Amino acid sequence: MLQQDPNAEPQITRQCFRRRYPETDFYEEKNRDKVRNHTYKSAIEYHADNIRNKVVLDLGCGTGILSILCAKAGARKVYAVDAGTDIASQVANIVDANGLSHVIIVVRGRFEDLEINEDVDVIVSEWMGQMLLGEDMLLRVITARDRWLKPGGVILPSSGTLFMAPFTNFERYCEKVEFWLDVAEIDMSPMISFTEQNAFASPNVDRINDENLLADPQVVKHVNCYSITIPELMSIGESFSMKTLKQGRVNGFAFWFNAEFTGLRQEEEQLSALDRMDSALVLCTGPSVPPTHWEQTLIYFPTTVQLERGRPFTGSVTLTQPTKHKWLMEIKLIYRSNNGDLVCKKQTDLFSPF
């Protein structure tokens, strides 16, 4: 059933992460995330009218939690699909333990090989990765939508919004670099610049809070799951112009996302619904709300930038998914100082272990 990739490298690279982090740790982290569990549960219960007696597709079902919530909400049939080689048989046991094997059909295999012989009314999925798009699961949701979703069908979550804001995190920065000043009475200070170049070169998944933000967040991308296309996701570019709320040294940009469960079809309706929406129907992963396992994604600048209060901080961010290694995401950041001079261009990539 599995196809051989002519260039085996990405498969191997993924595999070795699975080795270091047992598959159970991955599912454990997600299942321990009460904010995630609670929001999906509320959203599925809220949309029970659209789920009752309907056919649901749960893409990347993991331990099957979303499938079971949909079954409990009255779904007639749920396809629970996952490529995890070991998890699928566990899902069957979990479904059984909850007395739902007459509703939930567990399908084990790669999405690319998936065949469903009927259209579905609802697609549920937990596709959000680091910086919202960091895993390539959304591409599968889009493909599934175009192949199997009935007209008027529901997608949960219905949209996602990626935010960014400049942050200062000097304490963390010092913690990483300052101890090099004295190791066993030896001057290790040359390690400071080495640490600056290396430890903060790739995006850090870490937790900050509201006080770390130096400007109001800006939307990088709003992804409507009903209308977004794959080509649109391949390269996302957005310029920004932020007024700094306070003076401070910027360490870099923080990224996080919301996933919204509007459940509605039309984009205009969706956006207006967002304003009226129960906050329990928005899964927030930002710095000002209770933590989730996504935390925030921090992209550090090569050097800190001093910002004056109230002055604009401008630049652009581009997120590109390479066609070959879709699980990588290339990030290009250009930002300018207060007087408009180019301060820096930073190019890195976001690596998803799964």
Added chain:
Amino acid sequence: MLQQDPNAEPQITRQCFRRRYPETDFYEEKNRDKVRNHTYKSAIEYHADNIRNKVVLDLGCGTGILSILCAKAGARKVYAVDAGTDIASQVANIVDANGLSHVIIVVRGRFEDLEINEDVDVIVSEWMGQMLLGEDMLLRVITARDRWLKPGGVILPSSGTLFMAPFTNFERYCEKVEFWLDVAEIDMSPMISFTEQNAFASPNVDRINDENLLADPQVVKHVNCYSITIPELMSIGESFSMKTLKQGRVNGFAFWFNAEFTGLRQEEEQLSALDRMDSALVLCTGPSVPPTHWEQTLIYFPTTVQLERGRPFTGSVTLTQPTKHKWLMEIKLIYRSNNGDLVCKKQTDLFSPF
């Protein structure tokens, strides 16, 4: 300078760990380990008479801490060798910052390509990995000894001892499995056996304490750095018979090591010196002493075993380094219950990220 391995897989696998854990994190962890730093410092100062005006080889020098300590102890010349592509140029800066570039020669490259045109009086190295032998660095120390160490030369550390003892760690075990009983009001109990099979399948690097041990530790292997040979390291087998100190459920075996800085040549002298030795000259990584970054290596049994107090617990352990992937170590454990019946055979491997 780098040779291409015909089978590239292990190189790729190693590389991807470097990616997830920036190289600096690896050095940071070691440099933050005060027990490690302090013991090496004491040992090098203790053996200053053997180092003064002598030629030293520091294998896998990392940030150069051991080279600098030897230079400070009066070495005439120190070869600081490391294959880390980025670290070597930092070491040169660190050496410079400490005013020792007239003593320390930084050699960047793989050990296999190393050429030194003189014999050395002292070899220092921090070669110890998980379960003492978990990285393949000791093989390089042995090769260097046979190629370059002068008769009567000193190796630091001079020997290493691997210990094992059965442990109980029920709390940690429960923490990993019990939360599955209720996730978002869904019965996830089938995940318990999945977790048992997966989370504890590979060796866990974790910290336990004396209370977790159910029997006195037993020596698995004493490695004398002066006399050990590479074939001897390729497969180490040891049977054990332990009297349990208290009744309890064994979760598995804990392994840890000591590294001893006797500095003497003869094995008999070394062993008797160990009894007389200043404890500051033994680097201990066991559960009853201050923690090191090595912690302990825990190999969990597939199921717990109930032990009665004072009854023997017997079996054997075999550690094999596969010729092809020397950075892997295969571990085979066979253990028998109180009445001599075979309880279990467990085979796993120890995976070193570096």
